[in-house]
Amino acid sequence: MDEVITRFAPSPTGYLHIGGARTALFSWLYARKNKGRFILRIEDTDQQRSKKEYEEEILLSMKWLGLDYDELVYQSQRFDIYRQYADKLIEQGKACKKEGAVFFKYEFDKIVVDDLIRGKVKWTELPKTEEVIIKSDKTPAYNFACVIDDALLGVSCVIRGEDHLSNTPKQVLMSKALGFDVPKFAHIPLIMSEGGGRMSKRFGATAVSEYRKMGYLPEALVNYLLLLGWSPGNNREIISLDEAKDIFDLKNVNKTAAAFSLDKLNWVNSYYIKQKTAEDLLPLVEGILKGEKAGDFSFSRDYLLQVIRLFKERVSCLREIVEWGDFCFSEEIVYSGDTEKILSKNLAKEIEVLKNNLQPLENFDKTIIEQTLRQTAQDLGLKARDLVHPVRVAVTGKRVGPGLFETMEVLGKNRIINRLSALIDYWKKGG
Numbered sequence: 001m002d003e004v005i006t007r008f009a010p011s012p013t014g015y016l017h018i019g020g021a022r023t024a025l026f027s028w029l030y031a032r033k034n035k036g037r038f039i040l041r042i043e044d045t046d047q048q049r050s051k052k053e054y055e056e057e058i059l060l061s062m063k064w065l066g067l068d069y070d071e072l073v074y075q076s077q078r079f080d081i082y083r084q085y086a087d088k089l090i091e092q093g094k095a096c097k098k099e100g101a102v103f104f105k106y107e108f109d110k111i112v113v114d115d116l117i118r119g120k121v122k123w124t125e126l127p128k129t130e131e132v133i134i135k136s137d138k139t140p141a142y143n144f145a146c147v148i149d150d151a152l153l154g155v156s157c158v159i160r161g162e163d164h165l166s167n168t169p170k171q172v173l174m175s176k177a178l179g180f181d182v183p184k185f186a187h188i189p190l191i192m193s194e195g196g197g198r199m200s201k202r203f204g205a206t207a208v209s210e211y212r213k214m215g216y217l218p219e220a221l222v223n224y225l226l227l228l229g230w231s232p233g234n235n236r237e238i239i240s241l242d243e244a245k246d247i248f249d250l251k252n253v254n255k256t257a258a259a260f261s262l263d264k265l266n267w268v269n270s271y272y273i274k275q276k277t278a279e280d281l282l283p284l285v286e287g288i289l290k291g292e293k294a295g296d297f298s299f300s301r302d303y304l305l306q307v308i309r310l311f312k313e314r315v316s317c318l319r320e321i322v323e324w325g326d327f328c329f330s331e332e333i334v335y336s337g338d339t340e341k342i343l344s345k346n347l348a349k350e351i352e353v354l355k356n357n358l359q360p361l362e363n364f365d366k367t368i369i370e371q372t373l374r375q376t377a378q379d380l381g382l383k384a385r386d387l388v389h390p391v392r393v394a395v396t397g398k399r400v401g402p403g404l405f406e407t408m409e410v411l412g413k414n415r416i417i418n419r420l421s422a423l424i425d426y427w428k429k430g431g
Contacts, residue, residue: 004036005154008062008069009146011043012055015207018260019161019191021065022225026188027159028067029248039153040069043146044076045139061208064218066241073153075145082140085148085178086133094177100136104144104174105129111169116157116186116250123169131170147171151180159250162187186250189257191228196259215288215318217276220269227268228258238271266316273315278308281318288322289329299329306410310402324401328411333397333419335426342389342399348427350380351394354387355420364413366405373405394423 008024010016016024031038040062044050062069086102089095095104111123133144140148146167150158165187175182192198211221222241226232230253232239273281282301285308289299299307307328311321327333335343354376361368373391377384392404395416401407408416 002156003154004031004034005039005156006031006036006159007039007041007150007153007155008067009041009043009149010058011046012051012058013046013049014054015209016058016061017207018225021061021208021221022191022228023160023188024062024067025065025222025225026230026248026250026253029245030157030159030186030250032245033248036156037070038067039071039073039155041073041149041153042075043142044074045142045145047076047139050076057207057209061212064212065208065222066218071153073149075140075149078145078149079138079140081152082145082148083134083138086140086144089133089177092177095133101132102134103130104133104177106131106170106173108173111172113168113172113185116184117189117253118162118187118255121165121168126169133174143167143170144174147174147178147180150183151175151178155183157184157186159186159188162189186253188229188253189255192257192259194259194261213288213291213319215284215320216265216269217272217284220272221265223272224265224268227264228260229254237268270316273312273318276312278305278312281308281312284318285321288319292322292329303410310406310410314402327396327398331415331418333394333422335393335397336399338399339393339397342393343426345390346427347386347390348424350382350387351390351420351424353380354391355417355424358413358420359417361413364409364416366403366409369408370405390423391420395419
């Protein structure tokens with residue numbers, strides 16, 4: 001068997017999006033499963049639209065996802081090669097010059113490709129009889145550069161989205177005209193929105209880097225992308241990249257489009273978050289916090305670890321620790337709108353008693369805090385929940401959240417006393 005060589009060929013005219021990341025993943029897996037090579041080719045022939053920031057984001061996202069490559073190629077450094085092959089076609093009468101550009105002439109009866117995913121695909125005509133291969137500005141057209149690079153880099157299997165299927169007959173004809181071996185093709189069905197339409201930013205087609213910033217873990221995103229069109233079998237939904245590369249097979253890729261589900265991604269990500277220690281998650285949460293709290297006060301390592309432990313079993317992405325736990329990172333508490341019913345009952349005197357009972361506690365841990373609150377409620381002739389609900393609003397500004405006593409322990413006595421005092425003042429001022 002010849003060496004398996006695959007490639008992923010993004011254009012740095014935009015960020016790496018979910019669809020492209022899945023194509024890269026499947027190409028990487030196919031190469032690694034077959035002990036082959038995986039090439040990253042930056043298709044930067046469009047000098048006007050290609051930008052360094054997009055290229056850097058693509059490279060960073062590939063690294064973050066764990067998709068290493070054996071060779072990095074830039075098309076912008078290969079213009080002379082493309083022009084040489086265009087000249088060769090002109091000499092052979094298979095191409096001609098017109099208005100400063102070079103056109104390839106299509107001549108064929110039919111083309112049949114045995115697609116590794118779709119099976120046999122046949123074309124008997126093309127919409128054009130000729131195609132620009134070198135533009136008037138001397139830059140190569142997409143299909144032409146693609147064919148030459150795939151051949152010279154030894155690409156044995158082209159794995160890409162089915163939106164490229166219409167390019168296949170053109171590339172087959174150009175390959176044959178240039179005397180190249182035609183690679184195998186595998187066209188992956190597109191990722192659709194949950195409603196069945198084409199993916200768009202509104203339906204989750206955001207850049208990979210955005211998912212990273214939101215606190216999705218790379219192993220979770222890779223795991224979820226795997227499930228969009230392929231299955232490890234036995235109804236498994238959790239699988240690592242290392243496991244997948246041993247069992248991945250293009251023949252098992254679905255022929256129908258997969259629907260992107262944010263709920264499913266969140267479920268997969270929450271699973272991976274639970275497997276991590278607070279120490280593992282600390283630098284990621286710190287990164288999100290630094291973005292949110294630029295120039296704001298800093299937090300100790302121990303405090304952040306406690307906050308992470310408080311939330312990590314409950315969140316589906318790490319940004320939620322910062323969003324749901326905003327009361328952990330701000331000294332000023334704003335009571336949310338759904339707390340009005342709780343705040344409508346003035347318990348200023350009762351909360352004052354609780355505050356005075358909490359004040360002398362030296363060991364401010366959840367067990368002692370709970371005992372103190374329950375005893376205070378009993379002494380006041382109240383049920384524990386009569387104090388729990390307003391205390392939660394006082395310390396978090398919300399009706400619901402993590403365990404109240406664990407939350408109070410993490411926040412610490414000084415913050416709790418200050419926040420109970422603020423609620424008492426709120427009532428004294430008439431709410």
